[in-house]
Amino acid sequence: MKKVFVAGHRGMVGSAIVRQLEKRDDVQLVLRTRSQLNLSNQQAVADFFNTHDIDEVYLAAAKVGGIVANNTYPADFIYENLMIQCNIIHSAHKAGVNKLLFLGSSCIYPKLAEQPMLESALLTGTLEPTNEPYAVAKIAGIKLCESYSRQHQRDYRSVMPTNLYGPHDNFHPENSHVIPALLRRFHEAKLNNDPKVVAWGSGKPMREFLHVDDMAAASIHVMELEPEIYEANTEPMLSHINVGTGVDCTIKELVETVARVTGFKGEIEFDTTKPDGAPRKLMDVSRLKSLGWEYSFSLEQGLEDAYEWFLQNQHDFRQA
Template sequence: MEKKSKIFVAGHRGMVGSAIVKDLENQGYTNIIYKTSSELNLINQQAVASFFESEKPEYVFLAAAKVGGIIANNTYRADFIYENILIQSNVIHQSYLNNVKKLLFLGSTCIYPKLAPQPLKEDYLLTGLLEETNEPYAIAKIAGIKMCDAYRDQYDCNFISVMPTNLYGFNDNYDLQNSHVLPALLRKFHEAKINNQSQVEVWGTGDPLREFLHASDMANACVYLMQNYNEKGFVNIGTGIEISIKDLAHLIKKVVGYKGDIIFDSSKPNGTPRKLTDITKLTNLGWKYKIELEEGIRNVYQEKFTLNAE
Protein backbone atom coordinates (compact mmCIF):
# COMPACT_ATOMS: atom_id res chain seq x y z
CA MET A 1 0.00 0.00 0.00
CA GLU A 2 1.62 3.24 -1.19
CA LYS A 3 1.02 6.57 0.55
CA LYS A 4 -1.00 7.77 -2.45
CA SER A 5 -2.88 4.50 -3.01
CA LYS A 6 -6.65 4.95 -3.29
CA ILE A 7 -8.10 3.49 -0.08
CA PHE A 8 -11.81 3.01 0.63
CA VAL A 9 -12.78 2.78 4.31
CA ALA A 10 -16.35 1.45 4.46
CA GLY A 11 -18.01 2.48 7.70
CA HIS A 12 -15.74 5.45 8.39
CA ARG A 13 -18.15 7.13 10.81
CA GLY A 14 -18.23 4.23 13.27
CA MET A 15 -15.72 3.67 16.04
CA VAL A 16 -13.78 1.08 14.03
CA GLY A 17 -13.79 2.86 10.67
CA SER A 18 -12.98 6.29 12.10
CA ALA A 19 -10.05 4.82 14.02
CA ILE A 20 -8.72 3.22 10.82
CA VAL A 21 -9.03 6.53 8.95
CA LYS A 22 -7.15 8.32 11.74
CA ASP A 23 -4.37 5.72 11.77
CA LEU A 24 -4.00 5.88 7.98
CA GLU A 25 -3.80 9.68 8.11
CA ASN A 26 -1.25 9.54 10.95
CA GLN A 27 0.90 7.26 8.77
CA GLY A 28 0.75 9.67 5.83
CA TYR A 29 -1.86 8.04 3.58
CA THR A 30 -3.42 10.88 1.61
CA ASN A 31 -5.95 9.34 -0.79
CA ILE A 32 -8.69 7.99 1.46
CA ILE A 33 -12.26 7.67 0.18
CA TYR A 34 -15.26 7.44 2.45
CA LYS A 35 -18.98 7.89 2.02
CA THR A 36 -21.72 8.38 4.59
CA SER A 37 -24.59 5.92 4.56
CA SER A 38 -26.81 8.62 3.03
CA GLU A 39 -24.28 9.08 0.22
CA LEU A 40 -23.72 5.35 -0.33
CA ASN A 41 -26.14 2.73 0.98
CA LEU A 42 -24.01 -0.40 1.19
CA ILE A 43 -27.15 -2.55 1.37
CA ASN A 44 -28.05 -1.38 -2.16
CA GLN A 45 -26.31 -3.66 -4.65
CA GLN A 46 -26.56 -1.27 -7.60
CA ALA A 47 -25.35 1.70 -5.56
CA VAL A 48 -22.28 -0.23 -4.42
CA ALA A 49 -21.61 -1.41 -7.99
CA SER A 50 -21.80 2.17 -9.32
CA PHE A 51 -19.49 3.44 -6.58
CA PHE A 52 -16.79 0.85 -7.28
CA GLU A 53 -17.02 1.35 -11.04
CA SER A 54 -16.58 5.12 -10.74
CA GLU A 55 -14.09 5.34 -7.86
CA LYS A 56 -11.96 2.21 -8.51
CA PRO A 57 -10.40 1.94 -5.03
CA GLU A 58 -7.16 -0.04 -4.81
CA TYR A 59 -7.51 -1.09 -1.16
CA VAL A 60 -10.63 -1.64 0.95
CA PHE A 61 -11.12 -1.74 4.71
CA LEU A 62 -14.57 -3.28 5.26
CA ALA A 63 -15.50 -1.88 8.67
CA ALA A 64 -19.16 -1.16 7.88
CA ALA A 65 -21.63 -3.29 9.82
CA LYS A 66 -24.80 -3.23 11.87
CA VAL A 67 -23.54 -3.69 15.43
CA GLY A 68 -24.86 -3.65 18.99
CA GLY A 69 -24.82 -5.28 22.41
CA ILE A 70 -26.81 -8.19 23.85
CA ILE A 71 -30.18 -6.39 23.78
CA ALA A 72 -29.83 -5.17 20.21
CA ASN A 73 -28.49 -8.48 18.90
CA ASN A 74 -31.26 -10.46 20.51
CA THR A 75 -34.08 -8.04 19.62
CA TYR A 76 -33.24 -7.24 15.99
CA ARG A 77 -32.12 -10.73 14.96
CA ALA A 78 -33.42 -10.55 11.38
CA ASP A 79 -31.96 -7.06 10.82
CA PHE A 80 -28.53 -8.15 12.04
CA ILE A 81 -28.21 -11.15 9.72
CA TYR A 82 -29.88 -9.52 6.69
CA GLU A 83 -28.10 -6.17 6.71
CA ASN A 84 -24.65 -7.53 7.51
CA ILE A 85 -24.78 -10.23 4.85
CA LEU A 86 -25.87 -7.67 2.25
CA ILE A 87 -23.23 -5.10 3.22
CA GLN A 88 -20.29 -7.50 3.12
CA SER A 89 -21.51 -9.41 0.06
CA ASN A 90 -21.90 -6.23 -1.97
CA VAL A 91 -18.51 -4.81 -0.99
CA ILE A 92 -16.57 -8.08 -1.34
CA HIS A 93 -18.10 -8.96 -4.72
CA GLN A 94 -17.56 -5.47 -6.17
CA SER A 95 -13.99 -5.49 -4.89
CA TYR A 96 -13.44 -8.63 -6.97
CA LEU A 97 -15.19 -7.27 -10.05
CA ASN A 98 -13.22 -4.01 -9.92
CA ASN A 99 -9.79 -5.55 -9.31
CA VAL A 100 -9.21 -4.24 -5.79
CA LYS A 101 -5.62 -5.15 -4.89
CA LYS A 102 -6.43 -6.07 -1.30
CA LEU A 103 -9.42 -6.09 1.04
CA LEU A 104 -9.51 -6.42 4.83
CA PHE A 105 -12.76 -7.68 6.38
CA LEU A 106 -13.51 -7.02 10.04
CA GLY A 107 -15.47 -9.49 12.09
CA SER A 108 -15.92 -10.07 15.81
CA THR A 109 -14.89 -12.71 18.34
CA CYS A 110 -18.59 -13.56 18.83
CA ILE A 111 -18.07 -15.85 15.81
CA TYR A 112 -16.49 -18.42 18.13
CA PRO A 113 -18.53 -21.22 19.74
CA LYS A 114 -20.05 -20.25 23.10
CA LEU A 115 -18.16 -22.95 24.98
CA ALA A 116 -14.97 -23.02 22.91
CA PRO A 117 -11.72 -23.76 24.78
CA GLN A 118 -9.90 -20.68 26.07
CA PRO A 119 -8.02 -18.78 24.86
CA LEU A 120 -9.74 -18.69 21.48
CA LYS A 121 -7.53 -19.92 18.66
CA GLU A 122 -8.42 -19.16 15.06
CA ASP A 123 -8.77 -22.93 14.49
CA TYR A 124 -11.82 -23.09 16.82
CA LEU A 125 -14.14 -21.48 14.27
CA LEU A 126 -17.18 -23.69 13.50
CA THR A 127 -16.33 -26.31 16.13
CA GLY A 128 -19.45 -25.81 18.29
CA LEU A 129 -22.72 -23.99 18.90
CA LEU A 130 -22.79 -20.19 18.98
CA GLU A 131 -24.03 -17.93 21.77
CA GLU A 132 -27.78 -17.79 21.16
CA THR A 133 -28.25 -14.05 21.79
CA ASN A 134 -25.99 -12.95 18.94
CA GLU A 135 -26.14 -16.00 16.65
CA PRO A 136 -27.56 -14.15 13.58
CA TYR A 137 -24.80 -11.51 13.73
CA ALA A 138 -22.13 -14.17 14.26
CA ILE A 139 -23.37 -16.23 11.30
CA ALA A 140 -23.22 -13.14 9.07
CA LYS A 141 -19.63 -12.50 10.14
CA ILE A 142 -18.65 -16.14 9.60
CA ALA A 143 -20.13 -15.86 6.11
CA GLY A 144 -17.91 -12.82 5.49
CA ILE A 145 -14.76 -14.70 6.48
CA LYS A 146 -15.67 -17.66 4.32
CA MET A 147 -16.60 -15.38 1.43
CA CYS A 148 -13.14 -13.77 1.54
CA ASP A 149 -11.54 -17.22 1.56
CA ALA A 150 -13.78 -18.42 -1.30
CA TYR A 151 -12.87 -15.44 -3.49
CA ARG A 152 -9.20 -16.10 -2.69
CA ASP A 153 -9.63 -19.77 -3.68
CA GLN A 154 -11.62 -19.22 -6.88
CA TYR A 155 -10.39 -15.83 -8.13
CA ASP A 156 -7.00 -15.46 -6.35
CA CYS A 157 -8.22 -12.29 -4.61
CA ASN A 158 -6.01 -11.02 -1.78
CA PHE A 159 -8.89 -10.70 0.69
CA ILE A 160 -7.98 -11.10 4.37
CA SER A 161 -10.05 -11.16 7.56
CA VAL A 162 -9.39 -10.01 11.12
CA MET A 163 -11.31 -10.72 14.32
CA PRO A 164 -10.96 -7.95 16.90
CA THR A 165 -11.81 -8.63 20.52
CA ASN A 166 -14.22 -6.34 22.44
CA LEU A 167 -13.42 -2.79 21.41
CA TYR A 168 -13.84 0.57 23.08
CA GLY A 169 -12.60 4.03 22.19
CA PHE A 170 -13.42 7.40 20.72
CA ASN A 171 -16.64 7.62 18.71
CA ASP A 172 -18.15 4.66 20.60
CA ASN A 173 -21.90 4.05 21.00
CA TYR A 174 -23.22 5.03 24.45
CA ASP A 175 -26.90 4.21 23.89
CA LEU A 176 -27.92 2.06 26.86
CA GLN A 177 -30.20 -0.10 24.68
CA ASN A 178 -27.71 -0.79 21.90
CA SER A 179 -24.19 -0.32 23.25
CA HIS A 180 -21.57 -2.79 24.42
CA VAL A 181 -20.72 -3.34 28.07
CA LEU A 182 -17.81 -0.92 28.57
CA PRO A 183 -19.39 2.25 27.10
CA ALA A 184 -22.73 1.34 28.73
CA LEU A 185 -21.05 1.11 32.14
CA LEU A 186 -19.17 4.37 31.57
CA ARG A 187 -22.44 6.16 30.88
CA LYS A 188 -24.25 4.48 33.78
CA PHE A 189 -21.57 5.42 36.31
CA HIS A 190 -21.21 8.95 34.95
CA GLU A 191 -24.96 9.61 35.12
CA ALA A 192 -25.16 8.07 38.59
CA LYS A 193 -22.36 10.39 39.71
CA ILE A 194 -23.88 13.62 38.35
CA ASN A 195 -27.37 12.63 39.58
CA ASN A 196 -26.12 11.60 43.03
CA GLN A 197 -27.61 8.11 42.72
CA SER A 198 -26.88 5.74 45.59
CA GLN A 199 -26.28 2.68 43.41
CA VAL A 200 -25.57 1.47 39.88
CA GLU A 201 -27.13 -1.72 38.54
CA VAL A 202 -24.95 -3.97 36.38
CA TRP A 203 -26.45 -6.78 34.31
CA GLY A 204 -25.56 -10.35 35.24
CA THR A 205 -23.46 -11.79 38.04
CA GLY A 206 -20.28 -9.92 37.14
CA ASP A 207 -18.45 -13.23 36.71
CA PRO A 208 -18.01 -13.36 32.90
CA LEU A 209 -14.51 -12.54 31.70
CA ARG A 210 -13.88 -10.14 28.84
CA GLU A 211 -10.89 -8.81 26.92
CA PHE A 212 -10.86 -5.17 25.80
CA LEU A 213 -8.80 -3.43 23.13
CA HIS A 214 -8.68 0.30 22.42
CA ALA A 215 -9.95 1.10 18.92
CA SER A 216 -6.74 3.03 18.16
CA ASP A 217 -4.70 -0.12 18.76
CA MET A 218 -7.16 -2.18 16.69
CA ALA A 219 -6.85 0.28 13.79
CA ASN A 220 -3.07 0.20 13.95
CA ALA A 221 -3.17 -3.61 13.83
CA CYS A 222 -5.49 -3.52 10.79
CA VAL A 223 -3.19 -1.19 8.86
CA TYR A 224 -0.21 -3.34 9.89
CA LEU A 225 -1.91 -6.52 8.66
CA MET A 226 -2.97 -4.83 5.42
CA GLN A 227 0.73 -4.21 4.85
CA ASN A 228 2.09 -7.52 6.15
CA TYR A 229 -0.47 -10.35 5.99
CA ASN A 230 -1.59 -12.11 2.81
CA GLU A 231 -2.96 -15.49 3.85
CA LYS A 232 -6.21 -17.43 3.89
CA GLY A 233 -8.12 -17.56 7.15
CA PHE A 234 -8.22 -14.79 9.72
CA VAL A 235 -6.17 -13.20 12.49
CA ASN A 236 -7.35 -12.48 16.03
CA ILE A 237 -6.65 -8.91 17.19
CA GLY A 238 -6.52 -8.45 20.95
CA THR A 239 -4.41 -8.00 24.07
CA GLY A 240 -4.50 -11.56 25.39
CA ILE A 241 -5.55 -10.14 28.81
CA GLU A 242 -8.99 -10.58 30.39
CA ILE A 243 -10.91 -8.90 33.22
CA SER A 244 -14.18 -9.88 34.92
CA ILE A 245 -17.22 -7.67 34.40
CA LYS A 246 -17.21 -7.16 38.18
CA ASP A 247 -13.61 -5.88 38.15
CA LEU A 248 -14.36 -3.78 35.07
CA ALA A 249 -17.31 -2.16 36.87
CA HIS A 250 -15.09 -1.31 39.85
CA LEU A 251 -12.37 0.06 37.54
CA ILE A 252 -14.88 2.30 35.76
CA LYS A 253 -16.31 3.39 39.12
CA LYS A 254 -12.78 4.44 40.11
CA VAL A 255 -12.09 6.28 36.84
CA VAL A 256 -15.43 8.14 36.97
CA GLY A 257 -15.06 8.96 40.67
CA TYR A 258 -18.43 7.49 41.63
CA LYS A 259 -18.91 6.90 45.38
CA GLY A 260 -22.10 4.76 45.51
CA ASP A 261 -22.70 1.02 45.48
CA ILE A 262 -22.66 -1.50 42.62
CA ILE A 263 -25.57 -3.97 42.43
CA PHE A 264 -25.28 -7.02 40.16
CA ASP A 265 -28.64 -8.23 38.78
CA SER A 266 -28.22 -11.99 38.36
CA SER A 267 -31.67 -12.25 36.71
CA LYS A 268 -30.22 -10.58 33.61
CA PRO A 269 -28.18 -12.57 31.03
CA ASN A 270 -24.44 -12.93 31.39
CA GLY A 271 -23.67 -13.71 27.77
CA THR A 272 -20.68 -15.90 26.92
CA PRO A 273 -18.68 -16.95 30.03
CA ARG A 274 -15.28 -16.07 28.51
CA LYS A 275 -14.02 -14.60 25.25
CA LEU A 276 -10.23 -14.39 25.50
CA THR A 277 -8.41 -14.39 22.17
CA ASP A 278 -5.24 -16.33 21.48
CA ILE A 279 -3.01 -13.68 19.90
CA THR A 280 -0.08 -15.97 19.08
CA LYS A 281 -0.62 -15.58 15.33
CA LEU A 282 -0.73 -11.77 15.58
CA THR A 283 2.29 -11.63 17.90
CA ASN A 284 4.28 -13.85 15.53
CA LEU A 285 3.44 -11.40 12.73
CA GLY A 286 5.18 -8.70 14.76
CA TRP A 287 2.38 -6.57 16.28
CA LYS A 288 1.50 -5.78 19.94
CA TYR A 289 -1.02 -3.45 21.57
CA LYS A 290 0.15 -0.25 23.32
CA ILE A 291 -2.76 1.18 25.35
CA GLU A 292 -3.41 -0.39 28.77
CA LEU A 293 -7.06 -0.68 29.88
CA GLU A 294 -7.16 1.89 32.70
CA GLU A 295 -5.28 4.45 30.59
CA GLY A 296 -7.64 3.85 27.68
CA ILE A 297 -10.78 4.16 29.81
CA ARG A 298 -9.50 7.41 31.33
CA ASN A 299 -8.83 8.85 27.86
CA VAL A 300 -12.27 7.84 26.57
CA TYR A 301 -14.06 9.14 29.69
CA GLN A 302 -12.30 12.48 29.47
CA GLU A 303 -13.07 12.82 25.75
CA LYS A 304 -16.73 11.80 25.97
CA PHE A 305 -17.98 12.98 29.34
CA THR A 306 -15.53 15.62 30.56
CA LEU A 307 -14.45 17.60 27.50
CA ASN A 308 -17.78 17.15 25.72
CA ALA A 309 -20.16 17.11 28.66
CA GLU A 310 -23.60 16.04 27.53
Protein backbone atom coordinates in the same frame (compact mmCIF):
# COMPACT_ATOMS: atom_id res chain seq x y z
CA MET B 1 -0.27 7.53 -3.49
CA LYS B 2 -2.78 4.75 -2.88
CA LYS B 3 -6.54 5.36 -2.79
CA VAL B 4 -8.12 3.68 0.23
CA PHE B 5 -11.86 3.19 0.69
CA VAL B 6 -12.94 2.82 4.32
CA ALA B 7 -16.48 1.44 4.33
CA GLY B 8 -18.24 2.42 7.56
CA HIS B 9 -15.98 5.39 8.30
CA ARG B 10 -18.46 6.94 10.73
CA GLY B 11 -18.61 3.89 12.98
CA MET B 12 -16.38 3.32 15.98
CA VAL B 13 -13.83 1.11 14.19
CA GLY B 14 -14.03 2.79 10.79
CA SER B 15 -13.48 6.25 12.28
CA ALA B 16 -10.46 4.96 14.24
CA ILE B 17 -8.94 3.55 11.04
CA VAL B 18 -9.56 6.88 9.29
CA ARG B 19 -7.88 8.82 12.14
CA GLN B 20 -4.72 6.75 11.69
CA LEU B 21 -4.68 6.75 7.88
CA GLU B 22 -5.22 10.53 7.82
CA LYS B 23 -1.73 10.92 9.32
CA ARG B 24 -0.16 9.18 6.34
CA ASP B 25 1.15 11.09 3.34
CA ASP B 26 0.94 8.04 1.06
CA VAL B 27 -2.83 7.56 1.42
CA GLN B 28 -5.76 9.29 -0.28
CA LEU B 29 -8.91 8.42 1.64
CA VAL B 30 -12.16 7.78 -0.23
CA LEU B 31 -15.14 8.09 2.13
CA ARG B 32 -18.90 7.94 1.59
CA THR B 33 -21.75 8.46 4.04
CA ARG B 34 -24.83 6.24 3.95
CA SER B 35 -26.79 8.95 2.14
CA GLN B 36 -24.04 9.20 -0.48
CA LEU B 37 -23.66 5.44 -1.00
CA ASN B 38 -26.12 2.76 0.08
CA LEU B 39 -23.89 -0.28 0.62
CA SER B 40 -26.93 -2.57 0.52
CA ASN B 41 -27.60 -1.51 -3.09
CA GLN B 42 -25.67 -3.79 -5.42
CA GLN B 43 -25.78 -1.50 -8.45
CA ALA B 44 -24.79 1.57 -6.45
CA VAL B 45 -21.77 -0.21 -4.98
CA ALA B 46 -20.75 -1.59 -8.38
CA ASP B 47 -21.01 1.88 -9.93
CA PHE B 48 -18.91 3.34 -7.11
CA PHE B 49 -16.07 0.87 -7.64
CA ASN B 50 -16.26 1.23 -11.42
CA THR B 51 -15.86 5.01 -11.23
CA HIS B 52 -13.10 5.18 -8.59
CA ASP B 53 -9.66 3.66 -8.97
CA ILE B 54 -9.56 2.11 -5.48
CA ASP B 55 -6.35 0.36 -4.36
CA GLU B 56 -7.39 -0.94 -0.90
CA VAL B 57 -10.62 -1.48 1.03
CA TYR B 58 -11.19 -1.62 4.79
CA LEU B 59 -14.61 -3.23 5.22
CA ALA B 60 -15.70 -1.90 8.62
CA ALA B 61 -19.33 -1.23 7.67
CA ALA B 62 -21.93 -3.37 9.45
CA LYS B 63 -25.32 -3.28 11.09
CA VAL B 64 -24.56 -3.77 14.79
CA GLY B 65 -26.53 -3.84 18.02
CA GLY B 66 -26.85 -5.38 21.45
CA ILE B 67 -28.68 -8.51 22.59
CA VAL B 68 -32.15 -6.93 22.48
CA ALA B 69 -31.68 -5.60 18.94
CA ASN B 70 -30.23 -8.92 17.71
CA ASN B 71 -33.17 -10.81 19.22
CA THR B 72 -35.80 -8.40 17.91
CA TYR B 73 -34.54 -7.86 14.36
CA PRO B 74 -32.69 -11.07 13.33
CA ALA B 75 -33.75 -10.78 9.66
CA ASP B 76 -32.37 -7.23 9.46
CA PHE B 77 -29.05 -8.28 10.95
CA ILE B 78 -28.42 -11.23 8.65
CA TYR B 79 -29.78 -9.61 5.48
CA GLU B 80 -28.13 -6.20 5.74
CA ASN B 81 -24.74 -7.56 6.76
CA LEU B 82 -24.73 -10.19 4.03
CA MET B 83 -25.70 -7.60 1.42
CA ILE B 84 -23.05 -5.09 2.52
CA GLN B 85 -20.31 -7.74 2.49
CA CYS B 86 -21.33 -9.39 -0.77
CA ASN B 87 -21.70 -6.09 -2.61
CA ILE B 88 -18.37 -4.65 -1.47
CA ILE B 89 -16.25 -7.80 -1.81
CA HIS B 90 -17.68 -8.82 -5.21
CA SER B 91 -17.63 -5.29 -6.65
CA ALA B 92 -14.08 -4.74 -5.41
CA HIS B 93 -13.02 -7.94 -7.15
CA LYS B 94 -14.80 -7.07 -10.39
CA ALA B 95 -13.16 -3.63 -10.39
CA GLY B 96 -9.70 -5.15 -9.93
CA VAL B 97 -9.11 -4.19 -6.30
CA ASN B 98 -6.53 -6.67 -5.04
CA LYS B 99 -6.27 -5.73 -1.33
CA LEU B 100 -9.19 -5.83 1.12
CA LEU B 101 -9.48 -6.25 4.89
CA PHE B 102 -12.76 -7.53 6.37
CA LEU B 103 -13.53 -6.82 10.03
CA GLY B 104 -15.48 -9.56 11.75
CA SER B 105 -16.49 -10.23 15.35
CA SER B 106 -15.56 -12.67 18.10
CA CYS B 107 -19.19 -13.88 18.08
CA ILE B 108 -18.22 -16.08 15.11
CA TYR B 109 -16.89 -18.62 17.59
CA PRO B 110 -19.02 -21.34 19.21
CA LYS B 111 -20.83 -20.49 22.43
CA LEU B 112 -18.86 -23.15 24.30
CA ALA B 113 -15.50 -22.69 22.57
CA GLU B 114 -12.45 -23.57 24.65
CA GLN B 115 -10.73 -20.58 26.24
CA PRO B 116 -8.74 -18.77 25.04
CA MET B 117 -10.42 -19.01 21.61
CA LEU B 118 -8.15 -20.06 18.78
CA GLU B 119 -8.85 -19.21 15.13
CA SER B 120 -9.31 -22.95 14.58
CA ALA B 121 -12.43 -22.91 16.81
CA LEU B 122 -14.43 -21.50 13.88
CA LEU B 123 -17.30 -23.80 12.81
CA THR B 124 -16.57 -26.38 15.51
CA GLY B 125 -19.78 -25.90 17.54
CA THR B 126 -23.12 -24.16 18.05
CA LEU B 127 -23.20 -20.37 18.07
CA GLU B 128 -24.69 -18.17 20.81
CA PRO B 129 -28.44 -18.19 19.88
CA THR B 130 -29.10 -14.51 20.62
CA ASN B 131 -26.79 -13.23 17.89
CA GLU B 132 -26.58 -16.22 15.57
CA PRO B 133 -27.89 -14.38 12.44
CA TYR B 134 -25.26 -11.65 12.85
CA ALA B 135 -22.55 -14.25 13.52
CA VAL B 136 -23.54 -16.28 10.43
CA ALA B 137 -23.23 -13.13 8.31
CA LYS B 138 -19.77 -12.44 9.72
CA ILE B 139 -18.69 -16.05 9.07
CA ALA B 140 -19.91 -15.63 5.50
CA GLY B 141 -17.72 -12.52 5.21
CA ILE B 142 -14.65 -14.51 6.24
CA LYS B 143 -15.49 -17.24 3.75
CA LEU B 144 -16.10 -14.70 0.98
CA CYS B 145 -12.60 -13.33 1.51
CA GLU B 146 -11.11 -16.81 1.60
CA SER B 147 -13.00 -17.87 -1.53
CA TYR B 148 -12.09 -14.85 -3.66
CA SER B 149 -8.48 -15.26 -2.59
CA ARG B 150 -8.48 -18.97 -3.51
CA GLN B 151 -10.40 -18.75 -6.79
CA HIS B 152 -9.27 -15.35 -8.05
CA GLN B 153 -5.89 -14.96 -6.28
CA ARG B 154 -7.07 -11.84 -4.49
CA ASP B 155 -5.36 -10.67 -1.29
CA TYR B 156 -8.50 -10.44 0.85
CA ARG B 157 -7.87 -10.79 4.59
CA SER B 158 -10.00 -10.95 7.75
CA VAL B 159 -9.45 -9.85 11.36
CA MET B 160 -11.64 -10.82 14.33
CA PRO B 161 -11.68 -8.27 17.16
CA THR B 162 -12.48 -8.96 20.78
CA ASN B 163 -14.80 -6.60 22.72
CA LEU B 164 -14.04 -3.05 21.57
CA TYR B 165 -14.56 0.32 23.23
CA GLY B 166 -13.39 3.90 22.86
CA PRO B 167 -14.25 7.13 21.01
CA HIS B 168 -17.47 7.05 18.95
CA ASP B 169 -18.86 4.16 21.00
CA ASN B 170 -22.61 3.89 21.59
CA PHE B 171 -23.44 5.35 25.01
CA HIS B 172 -27.20 4.77 24.82
CA PRO B 173 -28.45 3.81 28.32
CA GLU B 174 -30.27 0.68 27.08
CA ASN B 175 -28.65 -0.40 23.81
CA SER B 176 -24.95 0.02 24.57
CA HIS B 177 -22.33 -2.57 25.44
CA VAL B 178 -20.88 -3.03 28.91
CA ILE B 179 -18.08 -0.41 28.97
CA PRO B 180 -20.02 2.59 27.58
CA ALA B 181 -23.02 1.60 29.71
CA LEU B 182 -20.88 1.51 32.87
CA LEU B 183 -19.06 4.76 32.06
CA ARG B 184 -22.36 6.57 31.61
CA ARG B 185 -23.99 4.98 34.66
CA PHE B 186 -21.10 5.82 37.01
CA HIS B 187 -20.77 9.32 35.56
CA GLU B 188 -24.45 10.05 36.17
CA ALA B 189 -24.29 8.48 39.64
CA LYS B 190 -21.40 10.81 40.50
CA LEU B 191 -23.33 13.86 39.24
CA ASN B 192 -26.43 12.82 41.19
CA ASN B 193 -24.44 12.04 44.36
CA ASP B 194 -25.97 8.56 44.39
CA PRO B 195 -24.82 6.52 47.40
CA LYS B 196 -24.35 3.34 45.36
CA VAL B 197 -24.38 1.79 41.90
CA VAL B 198 -25.82 -1.67 41.32
CA ALA B 199 -24.05 -3.86 38.75
CA TRP B 200 -25.61 -6.95 37.20
CA GLY B 201 -24.43 -10.42 38.15
CA SER B 202 -21.78 -11.68 40.53
CA GLY B 203 -18.86 -9.82 38.95
CA LYS B 204 -16.98 -13.10 38.50
CA PRO B 205 -17.17 -13.62 34.69
CA MET B 206 -14.01 -12.70 32.83
CA ARG B 207 -13.90 -10.57 29.69
CA GLU B 208 -11.27 -9.15 27.37
CA PHE B 209 -11.43 -5.55 26.11
CA LEU B 210 -9.47 -3.73 23.39
CA HIS B 211 -9.31 0.02 22.79
CA VAL B 212 -10.55 0.85 19.29
CA ASP B 213 -7.36 2.76 18.42
CA ASP B 214 -5.42 -0.45 19.05
CA MET B 215 -7.89 -2.28 16.81
CA ALA B 216 -7.30 0.26 14.05
CA ALA B 217 -3.52 -0.07 14.41
CA ALA B 218 -3.77 -3.86 14.27
CA SER B 219 -6.01 -3.69 11.19
CA ILE B 220 -3.53 -1.52 9.31
CA HIS B 221 -0.65 -3.74 10.48
CA VAL B 222 -2.37 -6.89 9.13
CA MET B 223 -3.39 -5.17 5.88
CA GLU B 224 0.20 -4.09 5.21
CA LEU B 225 1.92 -7.41 5.95
CA GLU B 226 3.74 -8.82 2.95
CA PRO B 227 1.59 -11.55 1.32
CA GLU B 228 4.16 -14.28 1.94
CA ILE B 229 4.32 -13.38 5.66
CA TYR B 230 0.53 -13.28 6.01
CA GLU B 231 0.07 -16.56 4.16
CA ALA B 232 2.80 -18.26 6.17
CA ASN B 233 0.87 -17.47 9.36
CA THR B 234 -2.58 -18.48 8.10
CA GLU B 235 -4.12 -21.41 6.27
CA PRO B 236 -6.21 -21.51 3.07
CA MET B 237 -9.37 -22.49 4.99
CA LEU B 238 -8.42 -20.64 8.19
CA SER B 239 -7.21 -17.26 7.04
CA HIS B 240 -8.64 -14.92 9.69
CA ILE B 241 -6.59 -13.47 12.55
CA ASN B 242 -7.78 -12.76 16.10
CA VAL B 243 -7.19 -9.25 17.41
CA GLY B 244 -7.17 -8.60 21.15
CA THR B 245 -4.97 -8.09 24.16
CA GLY B 246 -4.77 -11.73 25.21
CA VAL B 247 -5.49 -10.41 28.73
CA ASP B 248 -8.83 -10.51 30.52
CA CYS B 249 -10.26 -9.25 33.80
CA THR B 250 -13.27 -9.99 35.96
CA ILE B 251 -16.36 -7.85 35.55
CA LYS B 252 -15.82 -6.83 39.19
CA GLU B 253 -12.34 -5.50 38.30
CA LEU B 254 -13.80 -3.69 35.29
CA VAL B 255 -16.55 -2.07 37.39
CA GLU B 256 -14.07 -0.95 40.05
CA THR B 257 -11.79 0.53 37.39
CA VAL B 258 -14.69 2.43 35.79
CA ALA B 259 -15.65 3.80 39.22
CA ARG B 260 -12.07 4.98 39.75
CA VAL B 261 -11.81 6.57 36.28
CA THR B 262 -15.13 8.42 36.59
CA GLY B 263 -14.44 9.54 40.16
CA PHE B 264 -17.44 7.78 41.72
CA LYS B 265 -16.88 7.48 45.48
CA GLY B 266 -20.01 5.58 46.51
CA GLU B 267 -20.70 1.91 47.14
CA ILE B 268 -20.74 -0.78 44.43
CA GLU B 269 -23.27 -3.57 44.82
CA PHE B 270 -23.54 -6.70 42.66
CA ASP B 271 -27.04 -8.03 41.99
CA THR B 272 -26.45 -11.79 41.97
CA THR B 273 -30.07 -12.46 40.94
CA LYS B 274 -29.13 -11.20 37.46
CA PRO B 275 -27.48 -13.55 34.93
CA ASP B 276 -23.71 -13.70 34.53
CA GLY B 277 -23.49 -14.98 30.98
CA ALA B 278 -20.53 -17.06 29.84
CA PRO B 279 -17.88 -17.49 32.56
CA ARG B 280 -15.04 -16.43 30.26
CA LYS B 281 -14.45 -14.99 26.78
CA LEU B 282 -10.82 -14.56 25.78
CA MET B 283 -9.14 -14.53 22.38
CA ASP B 284 -5.93 -16.38 21.66
CA VAL B 285 -3.80 -13.71 19.96
CA SER B 286 -0.56 -15.68 19.60
CA ARG B 287 -0.88 -15.62 15.79
CA LEU B 288 -1.06 -11.81 15.77
CA LYS B 289 1.83 -11.49 18.23
CA SER B 290 3.95 -13.71 16.01
CA LEU B 291 3.27 -11.22 13.21
CA GLY B 292 4.80 -8.41 15.25
CA TRP B 293 1.83 -6.58 16.78
CA GLU B 294 0.78 -6.04 20.40
CA TYR B 295 -1.71 -3.72 22.06
CA SER B 296 -0.62 -0.41 23.62
CA PHE B 297 -3.56 0.73 25.81
CA SER B 298 -3.89 -0.74 29.29
CA LEU B 299 -7.50 -1.10 30.40
CA GLU B 300 -7.28 1.91 32.73
CA GLN B 301 -5.58 4.09 30.11
CA GLY B 302 -8.18 3.08 27.56
CA LEU B 303 -11.08 3.77 29.91
CA GLU B 304 -9.66 7.20 30.72
CA ASP B 305 -9.51 7.98 27.01
CA ALA B 306 -13.06 6.70 26.40
CA TYR B 307 -14.39 8.67 29.37
CA GLU B 308 -12.68 11.85 28.16
CA TRP B 309 -14.33 11.43 24.75
CA PHE B 310 -17.70 10.86 26.44
CA LEU B 311 -17.30 14.05 28.50
CA GLN B 312 -16.51 16.07 25.38
CA ASN B 313 -19.46 14.63 23.46
CA GLN B 314 -22.06 13.94 26.15
CA HIS B 315 -24.40 16.63 24.79
CA ASP B 316 -25.05 14.17 21.94
CA PHE B 317 -26.29 11.55 24.43
CA ARG B 318 -28.45 13.62 26.75
CA GLN B 319 -31.63 12.92 24.81
CA ALA B 320 -30.74 9.23 24.30
